[in-house]
Amino acid sequence: MTYITIGAHIINRLKQVGIDTVFGVPGDFNMPLLDLIEDDVELTWGNNANELNAAYAADGYARVRGMGAIVTTFGVGELSAANGIAGAYTERVPVIHIVGSPHTNSQAKGALLHHTLGNGDYDVFHKIGAMLTIASTKLTLENALTEIDRVIEAAFINKRPGYINVPIDLIDALVKTPLIVAPLQLSLPKNPENIQFIVINQVLRAITEAKHPTIIVDSTVHRYGLLEEVNAFVKRSGFPTLSTMLGKGAVDESFPNYRGIYNGSFTYEGVKDEIKDTDLLIEIGSVKSDLNTGNFSCGFANTSLKTITLEISSTIINHSEYGCVGMHELLPLLTSALPVSKNPNMFSPRVMPDPIDTSCNDITHNYLWNKIPEYLAPKSVIVSETGSAGFGVSSVKSTKGTIYINQLYWASIGYSVGAAVGAAFADRARKVYLFVGDGSFQLTLQEISVFIHQGLTPVIFLLNNDGYLTEKLIHGPERKYNNFQMWDYSKTLGYFGGHLETNQTNGKSPSEIGLESKVTNRQEFEDAMQSVCQQPNKIHFLELVMPEFDTPYELSQYCVTSENR
CATH class of the missing domain: 3.40.50.1220 (TPP-binding domain)
Known part of the structure; x- marks a missing residue:
């Protein structure tokens, strides 16, 4: 027999399922585990702006890489991440949610610590986490190794999130382990x-x-x-x-x-x-x-x-x-x-969406989704937001090996920004293209800072149609609640420190800033995309100004029947 710390076993198992980036936010109950992550040369700490975005990033990472992980702190942190974890459950994405919780002695006493509900109940958040995951556990010295393995295996096999609650005093606690640790059991059962x-x-x-x-x-x-x-x-x-x-x-x-x-x-x-x-x-x-x-x-x-x-x-x-x-x-x-094909090569040309309408110079959905394939790198990752972008992307002519990421089942607006961060981490050899509406962007734009900080180089398309288009199409097109403050979106990279000298000299290699442009017509778009294609190793941000009520065909059909569901 030999010994290993519980934290080290968690780290080892995450690496064994192919994880090299862990997302999350530091908190006083999880930082000893973050020390292990930061000190491991094979791991990168995602360093997200908030826990919700971190959950989205872990989800996007898992869709490219196979599995993702997020670390939050007890109570406030894990509840902030819960929406993203619920989305991963709905969409069958294996994300391991690791929660650092208070000292076992404090929990046993029911101490009225910060981040609790003030009633001495230390199980309430675990119960919530259990309902959003396929397997969950609260670690003890006696069960830690087997429970960690059980949750990760269940998440991987079932393609659903898993929840691991580890008290802060157990992260560095030593437990016995066999000289030869059995590998995780990750195979699906054989068919009879x-x-x-x-x-x-x-x-x-x-x-x-x-x-x-x-x-x-x-x-x-x-x-x-x-x-x-x-x-x-x-x-x-x-x-x-x-x-x-x-x-x-x-x-x-x-x-x-x-x-x-x-x-x-x-x-x-x-x-x-x-x-x-x-x-x-x-x-x-x-x-x-x-x-x-x-x-x-x-x-x-x-x-x-x-x-x-x-x-x-x-x-x-x-x-x-x-x-x-x-x-x-x-x-x-x-x-x-299978028998030999019944109808070999008997197909006519595939039915395509309507060709570009040349009667105007606006950046319409008809124009954008027909035109954008000309500029996409092969084997790229296309991340699209719930709403007009998510529907519009479905008609894009795709190249072999392109990965599409959307969240049209759980449909939580803002998902795409964090998911694009995760996707960019998961495979830096693939070019990431993010299509996000202005309303969704206002929920999660903080992750643009993470792109820059971590040296990631997506092309970001902000679809500015001045409001919540999908909601307007479903109900209340003139209602004030479907509108919000207009932002100067094209200056986003600058606001998040892309040009600050201190960020160029802090020991990291931040993203090189490429095009930052507000695009109002087709010629401006095509000129901008020429520049983007000539600078593949930079991060680009294009604000595309679109007609307020212009919509992809697919979304218009959906909204007609949505209000009475």
Whole structure:
């Protein structure tokens, strides 16, 4: 037997699941753990502006890297992060939330310490955390090692957040450990061979009998890293394939059988025409939320439609559920067993959104989402805010390997700014493009400081349409509550210290400042993007002034039916 501190074991396990950046905010109950993070040459401290932004950053990081982590202090810190953790739960993102709590003696006495509710209850915040995570624990000397492992394993396997409460006096406490520490158990369970055999035969029979099968790919395949398996299935099948808005980027859009975005009855008419005769729908990793299904509408006219639903822990064939056969193992077997494509290379050019309307010079959504692909670096990360940006990005022509990050299920405005910070940390080789509305930006703009401080170089597009556009479209277009103070957005990088000499000489390597511009028309936008592309190693901030009520097609369709949900 040998010994290890509880804090060191936490750090070791985070690194074993691929984490090299930990987000959060210092607090007097977590700082001994932050010492370990700062002193570890393999780790970076995210140094966020507040805990909510840190939770968003850990979420964005996990979507690129596979798992994220955030450290907050007891009570005030963890509650500030709770909204971001709840979003990660909804959207199936594995984030480990580590909370430094008061000394065990103080907790045992029910001491009336700061950051408590003043009633001696030290379990209330753990109870809240437990309801927002797949697994939670409050560490003791006796259970620390096994509980840390249990929570991290559960979070990783289920793609949900985990919660670890560690009292401050236990962070540096020594506990016994075996000479050889067993690795974390991170593999999904094997499918029962006999039942899987039945499922494969049933799926193949359904495919053989179908005349017009269609595939829809959704976001769960992103979370479980199944893009290669899904694309192999799509390519070999040759079936018309769509992705949802949440699933954007999961399918290689260069495939001739990729036909666009499916969003229920809000799907583009031309796309709906292509799939109107579908008699077998193969759903892969589906998330049937309102924003992902055209407000729970169906775009398929065939009343005798049959369905096959492939999920991570089950397969549903029509109404028969095989609860132990998951797609992680099933998909490759199905792909290899598929018959030769029924309709090889029989597809017409893909239906695209309306081309650019040249009747005006405004930066409209029609113009922006048609034009922006010309300037995007390959294998980039596109982070879009809930609202007009999130809907507009869905129609962007995508290149292979591009990662799309949005939060259209939990839909907490302001998410994108912190998430973009996390994404930029997760893979510095990828260029990050952030599209955020002015209303959302006002909630979380402090993270721009983190971009600069940490030497990150995204391109930030601030969509300024002077108010909460989505809310105006749903209800109250002239109401004062849907408007707010106009800011001088294009000066954001300067306000957050991008030009201060002290930030250039503090021992770090802050971001080099690139373009800071307020763009009011198409020619200004194109000139600005030429400059951006010529300076890939700098951070850029473009304020795009857009017509107040201009909206992407997808958002306009959604808002028409939203008020009466």
